[in-house]
Amino acid sequence: AQKITQTQPGMFVQEKEAVTLDCTYDTSDQSYGLFWYKQPSSGEMIFLIYQGSYDEQNATEGRYSLNFQKARKSANLVISASQLGDSAMYFCASSPRELSFGAGTTVTVRA
Amino acid sequence: DAGVTQSPTHLIKTRGQQVTLRCSPKSGHDTVSWYQQALGQGPQFIFQYYEEEERQRGNFPDRFSGHQFPNYSSELNVNALLLGDSALYLCASSLGGTGMEKLFFGSGTQLSVL
Numbered sequence: 001a002q003k004i005t006q007t008q009p010g011m012f013v014q015e016k017e018a019v020t021l022d023c024t025y026d027t028s029d030q031s032y033g034l035f036w037y038k039q040p041s042s043g044e045m046i047f048l049i050y051q052g053s054y055d056e057q058n059a060t061e062g063r064y065s066l067n068f069q070k071a072r073k074s075a076n077l078v079i080s081a082s083q084l085g086d087s088a089m090y091f092c093a094s095s096p097r098e099l100s101f102g103a104g105t106t107v108t109v110r111a
Numbered sequence: 112d113a114g115v116t117q118s119p120t121h122l123i124k125t126r127g128q129q130v131t132l133r134c135s136p137k138s139g140h141d142t143v144s145w146y147q148q149a150l151g152q153g154p155q156f157i158f159q160y161y162e163e164e165e166r167q168r169g170n171f172p173d174r175f176s177g178h179q180f181p182n183y184s185s186e187l188n189v190n191a192l193l194l195g196d197s198a199l200y201l202c203a204s205s206l207g208g209t210g211m212e213k214l215f216f217g218s219g220t221q222l223s224v225l
Contacts, residue, residue, distance in 0.1 A: 004153075033211045043199055045154070045216035052211065091153050095211055098144065098167050099203075101153035 002027040002094040004102035012108050013082045020067070021077040021105050023092030029053075032096050034075040036066065039089040039104070048090075051075060082109045113138060115204050115217035123223045124192050132187040132220045136204030142166075143185040144214065145177060146201040154201055160185050161208045189222075197224045 003026040013019040025034065036048040051059045051066045059066045067076040075094075079086055087109045093099045116135045124130050136143050142161045146154035156169035160179035179185045183204075189196055199221050203214035 031211075035213070037216075042218060043201075043221075044218040045201060045203070045214075047213050047215070050213060093153075096209070098156040098159060098169065099154075099214060100156070101146075103153050 002029075002032070002100040004092050004094055004100055006092055006102035006105050008105045009103075010106040010108070012110060013079075013086075015084060015109055015111050016081055018078060018080045019082055019107060021079070021090050021092070021107070023075045023077065023102060025073050025075060025092070025094045027073075027094060029096055032094055034066070034068065035093045035095070035099065036064070036075075036077045037091045037093060037101075038086075039091060041088070045091070049077065079107075082107075084109050084111060115202055115215050117200075117202050117217035117220050119220060120218065121221045121223075123225060125225050126192055126194060128192050128224075129188065129190045130192060130222060132189075132200050132202075132222070134185045134187070134202030134204075134217060136183050136185070136202075137215045140204035140206050140215070141183050142205045142208030143179055143183065144203045144205070144208075145185070145187045146203065147171070148199040148201055148219070150198070157187070159208060166208065192224045194224050197222060 032053045034051045037045045049061045093101045144159040145157040148154040158168040174190045199219045201219045203216045
């Protein structure tokens with residue numbers, strides 16, 4: 001399985017500001033995918049964004065963008081214009097085959 | 112269009128008992144994966160079912176077993192429960208199960224073992 005490292009256990013961000021969540025991965029596969037999921041207190045994992053290893057452009061989905069640096073094996077998530085509803089746990093994950101998840105980062109948005 | 116549904120939402124068992132958790136995948140999906148998420152940790156892969164067969168398995172003991180039915184729904188069975196089995200169990204569905212596609216998750220079953 002791939003190894004995912006998220007070094008920030010928790011972060012505070014002011015409403016309307018941007019926040020960057022760090023993620024590094026370790027894989028020997030040439031073809032793989034990188035994912036970010038959000039888990040609010042309700043427990044459901046919500047898909048945010050996907051980046052394929054061969055994609056040359058960084059992925060974007062609305063206020064979410066993925067800063068993909070292949071040589072550094074880094075896939076950081078940027079949330080722009082933070083909202084109170086963004087307060088949740090965020091997980092980085094990688095494939096192929098089964099998804100391997102990191103330990104997560106708790107984001108708290110302050111009004 | 113119903114998403115992934117899991118039942119029950121909460122369950123309390125005692126050590127040594129057996130438990131069955133159920134999952135209905137999102138409409139049109141043929142692959143079901145199960146994850147265990149301990150409190151404060153990321154989900155850990157248990158196994159994946161495709162075409163009624165276990166296709167991949169994570170590092171979990173044989174006490175954890177599963178099944179997929181012809182309608183693609185799935186069950187997770189855990190025998191001889193241990194206190195350490197207390198966790199949120201998440202079911203995820205996808206189409207094709209190549210590992211490169213987005214997974215859709217249910218809200219999970221919170222299992223407490225006393």
